[in-house]
Amino acid sequence: MKKSFFCGVSILGLTACATQPQPRPPPLPSAQPQPSTTLQLVAAIDADARQSDHEPDAKVRAELAAEAGRDADACLAREPQAAACLYGSAIALGLEARAHPARAGESLNGMLDKLARAESADPNYDEAGPARVRALVLIRAPGWPLGPGDTEAGLDAARRAVALRPQYPPNLLALAEGLAKTGDRSGARDTYARARDAAQALPDAADREEWLREADQGLKH
Amino acid sequence: MTTLLAASLATLVFCAPGYPGGAGDAQPLLDQFAAAAAAASGWPAGSLGAVYDPTEEGGLAKLASSDAVLAFVPYPFYVEHAAQLHLTPLVQADMADIGPQQRWTLVAKSGRLTGPASMPGYLLLSTAGYAPDFIRRSALQDWALPADVKIEFTGQVLSALRRAAAGEPVAILLDQTQAAALPSLPFAAELKSVTQSAELPVALIAVVGSRLAAPRAKALQEGLLKMSHSSGSSESLAPLRLRGFVLPQLPSRSVP
Numbered sequence A: 001m002k003k004s005f006f007c008g009v010s011i012l013g014l015t016a017c018a019t020q021p022q023p024r025p026p027p028l029p030s031a032q033p034q035p036s037t038t039l040q041l042v043a044a045i046d047a048d049a050r051q052s053d054h055e056p057d058a059k060v061r062a063e064l065a066a067e068a069g070r071d072a073d074a075c076l077a078r079e080p081q082a083a084a085c086l087y088g089s090a091i092a093l094g095l096e097a098r099a100h101p102a103r104a105g106e107s108l109n110g111m112l113d114k115l116a117r118a119e120s121a122d123p124n125y126d127e128a129g130p131a132r133v134r135a136l137v138l139i140r141a142p143g144w145p146l147g148p149g150d151t152e153a154g155l156d157a158a159r160r161a162v163a164l165r166p167q168y169p170p171n172l173l174a175l176a177e178g179l180a181k182t183g184d185r186s187g188a189r190d191t192y193a194r195a196r197d198a199a200q201a202l203p204d205a206a207d208r209e210e211w212l213r214e215a216d217q218g219l220k221h
Numbered sequence B: 001m002t003t004l005l006a007a008s009l010a011t012l013v014f015c016a017p018g019y020p021g022g023a024g025d026a027q028p029l030l031d032q033f034a035a036a037a038a039a040a041s042g043w044p045a046g047s048l049g050a051v052y053d054p055t056e057e058g059g060l061a062k063l064a065s066s067d068a069v070l071a072f073v074p075y076p077f078y079v080e081h082a083a084q085l086h087l088t089p090l091v092q093a094d095m096a097d098i099g100p101q102q103r104w105t106l107v108a109k110s111g112r113l114t115g116p117a118s119m120p121g122y123l124l125l126s127t128a129g130y131a132p133d134f135i136r137r138s139a140l141q142d143w144a145l146p147a148d149v150k151i152e153f154t155g156q157v158l159s160a161l162r163r164a165a166a167g168e169p170v171a172i173l174l175d176q177t178q179a180a181a182l183p184s185l186p187f188a189a190e191l192k193s194v195t196q197s198a199e200l201p202v203a204l205i206a207v208v209g210s211r212l213a214a215p216r217a218k219a220l221q222e223g224l225l226k227m228s229h230s231s232g233s234s235e236s237l238a239p240l241r242l243r244g245f246v247l248p249q250l251p252s253r254s255v256p
Helices: A014-018 A038-053 A058-078 A083-099 A101-121 A125-140 A151-164 A169-181 A185-200 A206-220 B002-007 B023-041 B056-063 B075-085 B132-139 B157-165 B176-184 B214-229 B231-240
Strands: B010-015 B048-053 B068-074 B087-095 B105-109 B123-126 B150-153 B170-174 B191-196 B203-208 B242-246
Touching: A038 A058, A038 A083, A058 A083, A083 A101, A083 A125, A101 A125, A125 A151, A125 A169, A151 A169, A151 B157, A169 A185, A169 A206, A185 A206, B010 B023, B010 B056, B023 B048, B023 B214, B023 B231, B048 B056, B056 B068, B056 B075, B068 B075, B068 B087, B075 B087, B075 B132, B075 B203, B087 B214, B105 B157, B105 B176, B123 B157, B132 B150, B157 B170, B157 B191, B170 B176, B176 B191, B214 B231, B214 B242, B231 B242
Parallel strands: B010 B048, B010 B068, B123 B150, B123 B170
Antiparallel strands: B068 B203, B087 B203, B087 B242, B105 B170, B105 B191
């Protein structure tokens, strides 16, 4: 793929969208350091993604991406058609894209493929996670011809996520982001307000605070 | 005083409206480039900083700061703002994939546009749409756009192409990379290239006003020109998709 001026600086903060999923499998037992069940492998990928989100050291992020990739491969080897493994593999590819920007295009396309398969297998997984994460990738990735970004397709995916789980704040936040990017300020504002209301209706938790913060930020623009 | 000036921090402002990427993502690459450029030019370590802004407004705001002595901008930005900012080209970027120059291509629905006279009422969309003077006087200087053609910036080129393919009165001005990728679109047969610009610079580094003393500017120019030949420097170029720099080769009517 040919690149253009400054596309070298277009490294995405895709981890942010890759780590939106919030499945909460039980913590790994300390006596079992290597994840081996599907549930444990998915939990390990999620933990790597969360750690990567707050990790300033690029080398550590690359190690986390590699570890998540190994866990995703192991998960797919066990259950190749399972939504959890396909979804986990997509998240691992998001970490890979961030850790290795030169290969980001390939990783993002692989991510979209895995998300499409996860959505086919179980669209409701992780509160409509496959459609939601797909939306965020399409909305945030560099657009044609530099990358797979496609805001219209991203909006469609976000609408699917909201249709499946209308009260889950990250789905509404993804839709609001897409609307804002297409210039629909009124629609974006309304949807950020819905996301804030939905988050406020949830029990107090770290995730809720983050969603409220994101909704409030969106409402300021 | 001279020593103080030589050691003072000069800032290079990167601004690329319409291209993806955020300032936070770009900063480590810019820091690496600034350090390498300073070293290649014999400037004191740490005397050249760099900042990035992906928007025209943000870039202009950063360039208004007195420590913003250099601008690294796409040619459309240069044409649009060179007079206002008193930009003096120092070097021209030699891009890894397309070289130092590129052609812009006007695309519309197949069979709709036969010449400028068939464009009244059209909307022209482009990543360079923030620079209407560039579009009218440089990219389409041989295709006299009717006065009522509205020019708008878009970062959503794919959406714009879909609109044109669907038959809306929309024309899109594509840069060389975009035009080269056009045949890969599933609806490419619905679109047609109607005219193409002469070769124009892709991007320039320019001195802002008189903020950089001539000897320092000369040293920087020489340093930038030799960056591609030095292994240490070239490592900072590749992440920005740069092969190096050449002396500016501006068309005769670069600035209105």
